[in-house]
Amino acid sequence: MAQTVVYEDASLAWDWTQGSGGAVDTFDIQLGTAPGSYTLPTITVDDTVQEYKVSRLVSGPGTYYSAVLAENTGGQSANSNEVDFTAVVRSFVAQAVF
Numbered sequence: 001m002a003q004t005v006v007y008e009d010a011s012l013a014w015d016w017t018q019g020s021g022g023a024v025d026t027f028d029i030q031l032g033t034a035p036g037s038y039t040l041p042t043i044t045v046d047d048t049v050q051e052y053k054v055s056r057l058v059s060g061p062g063t064y065y066s067a068v069l070a071e072n073t074g075g076q077s078a079n080s081n082e083v084d085f086t087a088v089v090r091s092f093v094a095q096a097v098f
Contacts, residue, residue, distance in 0.1 A: 010087070013051040014068045014080060021077065023047070024070040031057050031066045035082065038067065058087050 012029065024047045030038035043057060058064055063086045067079040 010054040010085070011051045012054060012057070012066055012068075012083070015050065016070060019077070021070075021074050022072050025072040026070075028069050028071060028076070029057065029066065030069070030079070031064055033062060033064060035065050035084070038065070040064075044071075054085070054087060061087050061089050063087075 029043040031040040032038040065084045067082045070077040
């Protein structure tokens with residue numbers, strides 16, 4: 001089930017453990033609007049980044065699917081577990097002043 005998040009405030013975060021493939025140089029954040037289909041532009045961040053603001057990734061409300069992979073000179077890791085979330089816009093209640 002998709003987690004519902006206010007898209008202006010939410011972040012994707014990940015943990016990683018170095019495997020036998022060597023030190024990580026970058027992480028690739030993949031995103032799409034269907035499970036397993038990451039059709040939106042991939043965001044590449046350096047190895048010190050392990051959280052990324054959702055509003056920088058998505059264009060607005062909707063359900064999104066994301067996976068992260070690690071990369072170094074030896075190649076790319078397999079995708080992380082996929083997460084899904086539904087991004088919503090914060091609703092404001094107008095108050096009349098009398």
